Every structure is written in structure tokens, then in C-alpha cells.
Amino acid sequence: MAEDDADAFADLEKEAKEFDKDTEIDRILKAFKLDAYAVLDLQPGVPDSDIKRVYRTKSLLIHPDKTSNPSAPDAFDRLKKAQTSLMDEKERARLDEAIADARMLIMRERKLTTDSPEVKEPNEEFRKAWREKSKVVLIDNEMRRRKQLKAQMQEEGRQQKKEDEELAERKRKREHEQSWEQTREQRIGSWRDFQKGIKGEGEKKKKKKLKPIG
Numbered sequence: 001m002a003e004d005d006a007d008a009f010a011d012l013e014k015e016a017k018e019f020d021k022d023t024e025i026d027r028i029l030k031a032f033k034l035d036a037y038a039v040l041d042l043q044p045g046v047p048d049s050d051i052k053r054v055y056r057t058k059s060l061l062i063h064p065d066k067t068s069n070p071s072a073p074d075a076f077d078r079l080k081k082a083q084t085s086l087m088d089e090k091e092r093a094r095l096d097e098a099i100a101d102a103r104m105l106i107m108r109e110r111k112l113t114t115d116s117p118e119v120k121e122p123n124e125e126f127r128k129a130w131r132e133k134s135k136v137v138l139i140d141n142e143m144r145r146r147k148q149l150k151a152q153m154q155e156e157g158r159q160q161k162k163e164d165e166e167l168a169e170r171k172r173k174r175e176h177e178q179s180w181e182q183t184r185e186q187r188i189g190s191w192r193d194f195q196k197g198i199k200g201e202g203e204k205k206k207k208k209k210l211k212p213i214g
Contacts, residue, residue, distance in 0.1 A: 039082035
């Protein structure tokens with residue numbers, strides 16, 4: 001009986017672990033992926049040591065080799081990208097700036113200052129509004145980034161087309177010059193034959209004009 005209880009407990013423990021894995025995978029996939037803090041379930045401004053610790057714990061929990069959940073690879077990939085983003089100084093600075101902008105927008109909308117109680121010690125309602133506003137700012141920033149990238153690619157495409165056309169024109173001129181040089185001897189020979197023909201005709205005319213002697 002004791003052995004059966006131990007087996008039952010082990011099965012329940014295994015199910016609980018799988019439930020934890022599935023829950024975390026679901027949370028990651030539902031998190032706003034432009035916000036690396038949300039993906040890792042961290043608050044903005046945490047030290048690098050916390051980012052590394054949380055990433056290690058969560059990555060071990062949902063690793064595709066340790067769960068049969070078909071969504072594990074996608075969740076693991078998002079988790080890794082979020083950690084990489086936060087460990088990159090420039091990317092993290094851009095994210096922090098967007099989150100700070102969202103906070104300022106809420107303060108303006110609510111006519112709050114940095115001394116306001118809601119700002120000094122934000123409650124859950126303020127934090128929720130802050131998160132939602134952060135999404136708006138991040139989406140706006142991402143759309144601007146994509147437009148700039150598209151414009152840059154179009155400009156690069158125009159520049160590349162111009163360079164290709166210039167290259168093709170230089171190639172055409174070079175091939176024309178080579179062809180002209182290759183037919184030089186032929187043209188010279190034709191000119192010589194032409195000159196000989198003119199000279200021959202002139203001599204024939206002179207002979208016809210000469211009167212016989214006697």
C-alpha cells in the first residue's frame with residue numbers, strides 16, 4: 001500500500017510539474033513580445049543578475065527537451081530573444097525609454113506629477129494602465145522603425161539600380177571599344193582596297209586619253 005501511495009504521489013508531482021510548464025509556456029506566448037520585461041515576467045529597471053537568474057530558471061522549466069508541450073520551442077525562442085534583448089545595452093535603453101514615455105503620457109493624461117502618490121507608489125490599476133500604454137508606445141515605435149527600414153531599403157534599391165545601370169553602360173562601352181579595336185585591321189584593309197580601286201580607275205582613264213603615236 002505504501003508503495004502504491006508513493007507511486008501515486010510521484011505521478012501527481014509529475015503532473016504538477018507539467019502543469020507548471022504548460023502554464024509558463026502559455027504565459028510567455030501571451031505576453032506582449034515587444035516588451036522583453038513582460039516576456040520574462042520582470043519589472044523594468046531590474047539588475048542584470050536578476051535577468052540572468054530568471055532566464056535560467058524559466059529556460060530550464062520550459063526547455064523543449066524537458067516537456068512534450070508542442071508550443072515549448074516557440075516559447076523557448078521568445079524567452080531567449082527577450083533575455084538577449086535585455087542584455088543588449090542599446091536595445092534595453094530603447095525599451096526603457098519607451099516605458100518611461102508611456103509613464104509620462106499617463107501622467108499628462110491624469111494631470112499627475114512625480115510627487116503624486118499614484119506615481120510614487122503606483123497601485124495595480126496604475127501599473128495596468130502603464131503596461132497598456134507601454135504597448136501603444138512600443139507598437140508606434142516598431143511601426144516607425146519598419147517604415148524607416150522600408151524607406152532605407154527602397155533607397156538602397158534605387159541606388160543599387162543606378163549602380164547596376166552604370167555598370168551595364170560601362171560594360172557596353174568597353175565591349176564596343178573592344179569590338180572596334182578587333183575590327184581595326186579589317187577596316188584598314190578595306191580602306192586600302194578602296195584606295196587601290198580608286199587608283200586603278202584613274203590609271204585606266206589616263207590610258208584611254210593617250211593617243212597612239214604614228
